[in-house]
Amino acid sequence: MANDSPSNPRSTLKGRGAVSNLAGRFVDQVSSRESDGWEMALEPVERIETVAIEEKAKSIIATNSSPDIPFTQSINAYRGCEHGCVYCYARPAHAYMDLSPGLDFETQLFYKLNAAELLEKALRKKGYRCSPIAMGTNTDPYQPLEKDKRITRQILETLQHYRHPVTIVTKSQLILRDLPVLAEMAQDNLVHVGISVTTLDNGLKRKLEPRTAGPAARLRTIEALAAAGIPTAVMAAPIIPALNDAELEKILHSAHGAGAIHAAYILLRLPFEVAPLFRQWLQEHYPERAEHVMSIVQQSRGGKDNQSEFGQRQRGTGVFAQLLQQRFRVTCRKLGLNERKLDLDCTRFTLPPQSGDQQSLF
Template structure:
């Protein structure tokens, strides 16, 4: 699919989030679709199939030094995400492999078949300092391809053997496949799970996050995980001004009722190509309020679509952002959320013996 100018007329693919294959910022040339006046009816769109592409990775653990993120290392088993969330801040990463952050991001999915072997190698390295590994920080570890590839499952099995703590963020009920394993790890204080609940409105969910589990399914996943003893959190993210921000309190209440003890929120982030993709999506689905939404976004981002400053990129600035933050604080106090800080146990970390190891005499 050719890279397209964001001004080109959008043609929606059923079950996909992006309205176009917007060119990445490193592409020197783009193509624009124009009518020559001879064809009165557009040809029907071909079904956009998902392509799985094996990626030969050299390492699997990424380090993080961003001061606004609560983890120092992470793993992403997949690049791209079939969930198709239009707001996904990871979309620009596809530009680094000369693909579009638009439809390519949600239909050309890279997977790392050697992820578990690479993780074992990393955990056995002399001098490895154990700290929780975060999964789901870039793309969802339980996106549809995981059902077939089982890479996240293999990574979790490796972590359990090493007593390596892990935190997971997902929108998918597929995580319940691994519930027995996560429950065992949680007994040793080695696992925490956050479920992202963006909206309780099924119609908005279908437009905003077309291939994700519905709101009720996510709450059931929260309930099952917490019921099995896995510490759970709800992530009300992203909060989009004049679109879903009015649901903040109801999302937090529903998550608390499902067993979550922790919660957080993130204001909509629109880095790089995400901004024009989101604007195009708004024009297609909510044209009557598009200008109002973007006005509030810019009021919260110093007059721009996005400000990447670490001190405020998660929560924004300005009147709207301050009000949202105040509402969140009042809600979690009322609901009894975030009463105690959860921390995982890194003291249990031990590389398991392997063939040829020198056995200790003591």
């Protein structure tokens, strides 16, 4: 029986990545529209509007001790992301708010309006120890909502005021709005940026990451950042078997030509609800290739859709993963990528005086 509700749509929605509103793992009851037999078919859902919801955060700096990632502190100004990347490993977080990791993740967005205020309080706490703060580790800090809310910009200005180092990963050209701030911070070795380039194929990009900048725009963004003296990396992520893995060398060459001095990659990760969402997406867009893609994914993930163990979740295991790692290393060596360490300066961190501070007598 026909059912094209957001929980089980008949076809993709324009500008959206997920093809359903798959229920999160904490939901006890699920509802969907069904035909009652008195009509020929249900009217299709043409579009779902984006809703922005203010979130009163109680803290803003998240910490971690994972050996797989090169930072211990991070900030996420937004929950959910309008970019709609179907593979996004942040999607399951929406389940904790009784929302779907599918279309809800792309359309029910939360913004932390008090982020800069919370950050300043955190930096002034007694005993705070400075280490680089990473942005863009969960959802994109420069997703479309940032153009209006400017929360990432406020965070950057606060970090600059305190001379605190920061790293940023984004897919968006919007980062160029903040180029003056970033260039000033780069002069003091307080920032480096990673631009994610998943594919150079516009057709694949539109299906995989519907509301992101195109490949050419991302390369121009790398070029502009590098020209401004900002150390810039290319993130070839995720690498998806039988979809974009053949592009790895071309992505690295193109980014290097645009000015990238560092590179990284991540093999596709499919935690929790992301796996069924990705399988739905494959059946919708690449049905003839879906079985082959998932076969290689499972060969690289110990026979499962996902591998969560430290040391393996980013790179995978097996023949495909090993060959991918070798291809990456050889290409980086040929291009001279990753030769320079991107260590930021934590010694410049300072607490600027504020109203009520006792002034020194000397």
